[in-house]
Amino acid sequence: MNRHTREAAARWFVAGRSAVVVEVTQALGSAPREAGTRMLVSAAQVVGTVGGGHLELKAIERARDMLRTGELAPHTEHYPLGPALGQCCGGAVTLGYQALDAHALARWPPAAPLLHLQLYGAGHVGRAIATLLATLDVRVDWIDEREDEFPAATTLGSAWPEHIRRVCVDAVEAEVQSAPPGAHYLVLTHRHDLDLRITEAILQRGDFAYLGLIGSKTKRQRFIHRFEQRGLDPAAIARMTCPIGVEGIASKAPELVAVGVVAQLLQWR
Numbered sequence: 583m584n585r586h587t588r589e590a591a592a593r594w595f596v597a598g599r600s601a602v603v604v605e606v607t608q609a610l611g612s613a614p615r616e617a618g619t620r621m622l623v624s625a626a627q628v629v630g631t632v633g634g635g636h637l638e639l640k641a642i643e644r645a646r647d648m649l650r651t652g653e654l655a656p657h658t659e660h661y662p663l664g665p666a667l668g669q670c671c672g673g674a675v676t677l678g679y680q681a682l683d684a685h686a687l688a689r690w691p692p693a694a695p696l697l698h699l700q701l702y703g704a705g706h707v708g709r710a711i712a713t714l715l716a717t718l719d720v721r722v723d724w725i726d727e728r729e730d731e732f733p734a735a736t737t738l739g740s741a742w743p744e745h746i747r748r749v750c751v752d753a754v755e756a757e758v759q760s761a762p763p764g765a766h767y768l769v770l771t772h773r774h775d776l777d778l779r780i781t782e783a784i785l786q787r788g789d790f791a792y793l794g795l796i797g798s799k800t801k802r803q804r805f806i807h808r809f810e811q812r813g814l815d816p817a818a819i820a821r822m823t824c825p826i827g828v829e830g831i832a833s834k835a836p837e838l839v840a841v842g843v844v845a846q847l848l849q850w851r
Contacts (some may be wrong), residue, residue: 601624601649723761797824
């Protein structure tokens, strides 16, 4: 993601590593990445991507040629993807090349996270979802009352990144009030009564972008009946997603449930 590429650029700059920032300055028609996308190229390493394929290969070669010759003046190059590179996208891309320096960092604005999610529940599905989200540019408050349920590493064995913030509290439903307006919520704890309290707190706020509740259609109807009895806003209740996940993924394996749920989160974004 662009945020991770910029963070790497800042570290390289502080360390004094020579590199070139390659930026998509214009994308016309069918292009592999949008304007503003950046890639960081050193003599031995590449961080980020401007779309892959022949375009990216040419960009890496050009950046490394700049590093080798010391000709580091900022400039742009235009690539018609079909005629020049033999790619069938049909569009055209203009790439900017600039040495990694203070000016390059100053004009590279930090990207906002894709979304802010409160993830309730550190069971098998919660762990699988958090592992997928560890690879994305999102902000996650991962909340559970059971501290020993939070694993020390992702299901792949890698360390948790800083944007996955694990929160252990007794009154987990109170954490709903700490979320920013327009936040996303996933509720998948180990108890239905706890799911009910958390979901009710989210519905009472009413300003959620997405509210997903794990469970069956039967659970959905039972919860809706409770919420109606308690006088919650029918419009807010209607926006609750339960069951969760995109259609077509029938498996209940945690890893496959996680794929469907994360895809749905990105659709709602």
